[in-house]
Amino acid sequence: MEKNKCIFLDRDGTINVYKGLISRPEDLELEKNAAEAIKMINESEYLCIVVSNQPVVAKNLCSLEELWRINDRLRKLLEEKGAYLDDIFVCPHHPDKGYPGENTEFKIRCNCRKPDIGMIEMARQKYNIDLSKSYIIGDSTIDIQTGINCNMKTILVKTGLGGSDKIYRVCPDYIANNLYEAVNLILGDKPKWNY
Template identity: 60%
Template sequence: MRAVIMAGGKGTRLKEMTRNEIPKPMVKILGKPILEYQIDVLKENGLKDIIIVIGYLGYKIKQYFKDGKDFGVNITYIEENEPLGTAGAFYYIKDYIKEDFILLFGDIIFDVYLKKMIDFHNMKNSYATLFVHPNSHPYDSDIILMDVDNKIIGFDSKNNIRTYSYDNCVNAGIYIISSNLIQKIDELKKLDLEKDILSKEINEENIFGYYSSEYVKDVGTVERIKKTSKDLQKNILKSKNLKNKQKCIFLDRDGTINIHKGLIVNPDDIELEKNVAEAVQKINSSEYITVVITNQPQVARGLCSIEDVENINKRLKTILGEKGAYVEDIYYCPHHPDKGYPEENKKYKIKCKCRKPSIELIEKAVLKYNIDLENSWFIGDTTIDIQTGVNAGMKTILLNTGEAGKDGKYDVVSDYICNDILEAVNIIIK
């Protein structure tokens, strides 16, 4: 599989760094151009045949990388005489590529286990696969809408006014594109990949989102470059690569993240506990990922539906996103073993293996995110949460929020007791 890098950007927002003397992909982070970081990751993933689409001051890129041999790769250049958007250059690329290929935008820093994404693309027989993930600013990002099978069913532009709660799921700027797609480009003109091509194909072709917790950051502003510099120095990029075992902070939901109000059946009842946004931001900036594990027996009780729980979780993600924080995933159990409620939903009134303190949901997260449980933590407000963490072989922290351990279901002792989630996160990270 070959790789294509769209490196024609001028970098208007980086003018103080480019000084109109270099194109955006040649901006240096810790003394090394953005484009060189990308080439290094591609090479590490065995992708050494690279096409670079150049435009503004493109000769600077050619002067630096030449044919790529000094960097252990083979580089071919395609030059845009005028800006063609994110997909107009496909008109040229189709003459070079006859099979599926990796596509990158030239303003991202990333460290991704691309083999796993390629395997997903092939398994789904996908027409186009987008690398998607949560970020700290979904409110000003284009949102990707997917079904339960990760098939993309829509795009919600950042320019739209959102009056609904949504999944924090955005396009990261890494794609696997079918050669069949680029063969359809029969005219040289400016094209936007998402708006002009993918959004028009989602009803006709299988287009999927590959969801991952790995590090991919748009470094199109000075502030983001400063943040990425710190992350590189702390080795966070490498640690988040899914080839490596991940450290995770598992969180309970009700009473830990949001204020405990009994069985929540309405998204409007979600209200964050104190210091939660700051705590989750700290996790997001660390080597840890964040996964929520929660029992939601109101489905079995007949008080709400699976769709209602999904909407409640979307509301939680939306509120966190508005405050610059995100969780990688939310797993929930809708079951309850005790029967006898007049309105109960018998389909979910069963003894299951996913209800805490059983660890089936944790095991699912381990499989998806390659989590090292021995170096992970579980934070919650009940003895059920602490017992769950113990059962999974993790360290645990009991909070004095929510039920504050007064549920008394299990005779278990946590490693720490903290007043709130921020105190707990500080203990873990420091």
């Protein structure tokens, strides 16, 4: 059976405007042309799957149910513009314990929090994905390190953090101004520059 190809997307700062930790659906706002970019993926041979660290749950800023309501709003905003996500995987955990008001159930070390590859692995198995023919697009060095850990091509977008987190010393395969440009790099002519 032929394997699928996927464009994995980070959520905050890549698809929606970066506002720190989003804990209410009404705070989610799409990046300019993000829906158009996802629609292009939908019309291509690639799956479009979100993989997102969401420590808002571990930090007790919202419940797991509220987190899925935020993701439902993301789906709704995209659907209004004719785009859709094939799936959304989230990591609600955070490894650092000992903060007032934290949700201790989710304050654990896990293998799903990027740059660990748990979410990608779940998606790979569920959708029979060939990671060597797949991409990850994100706004942080964590996203780029995740792609490197999975042997995928990586694209850093300049929206959101734009790589300013500098948590990992990594070099993406490509850099794009935004998600729309990143998707065009993949689906249009072969990328014309390398970093």
